Amino acid sequence: MIGRTFAMLKPDAVVRGLTGQIISRLEAGGLKVVAMRMRRVDHQMAERLYEIHRGKPFYDGLIEYSMSGPVVAMILEGEEAVKRLRRLIGATDPAKAEPGTIRRDFGLGVLKNTIHAADSPENAGREMGIFFKESEILPYERSS
Numbered sequence: 001m002i003g004r005t006f007a008m009l010k011p012d013a014v015v016r017g018l019t020g021q022i023i024s025r026l027e028a029g030g031l032k033v034v035a036m037r038m039r040r041v042d043h044q045m046a047e048r049l050y051e052i053h054r055g056k057p058f059y060d061g062l063i064e065y066s067m068s069g070p071v072v073a074m075i076l077e078g079e080e081a082v083k084r085l086r087r088l089i090g091a092t093d094p095a096k097a098e099p100g101t102i103r104r105d106f107g108l109g110v111l112k113n114t115i116h117a118a119d120s121p122e123n124a125g126r127e128m129g130i131f132f133k134e135s136e137i138l139p140y141e142r143s144s
């Protein structure tokens with residue numbers, strides 16, 4: 001089933017000049033970019049994005065890191081979009097991620113792991129709403 005998911009290139013991706021390479025992998029992996037924005041995450045957005053992690057030992061560092069530089073937020077569309085994106089990015093800890101995944105190839109560590117991806121359709125919808133208005137989603141047919 002065609003669906004949508006939410007992804008965010010984290011500050012370590014942007015500051016190392018990896019934005020283009022990572023978007024290429026997502027597109028080659030069967031995902032279509034239907035909304036995209038570069039911006040800084042403010043404190044309120046960071047808290048909303050990571051609300052399920054509040055209280056965990058890494059929470060404060062995660063909030064601070066996510067605000068440390070520009071990010072690129074995206075809505076991606078494709079067959080089984082949520083699962084497809086999670087497969088392309090790999091495990092949370094880049095050292096444990098499958099070879100060929102984005103985190104394995106580019107991640108710096110468990111915190112600075114290059115890319116965020118929603119983990120369920122429900123969270124994808126919620127996370128999209130933090131960054132985008134419905135009118136900013138631009139569906140189109142991809143031609144070869």
Ligand code: IDP
Pocket residue numbers: 053058062091092110111112113116117119
């Ligand atoms: P995910 O990004 O693979 O879904 P989550 O468990 O949802 O992983 O954690 C959200 C983010 O919090 C991770 O992407 C990573 O940046 C950070 N994080 C998770 N676990 C740790 C940890 O043990 N130490 C430091 N940062 C962590």
Ligand code: MG
Pocket residue numbers: 117118119
């Ligand atoms: Mg998660």
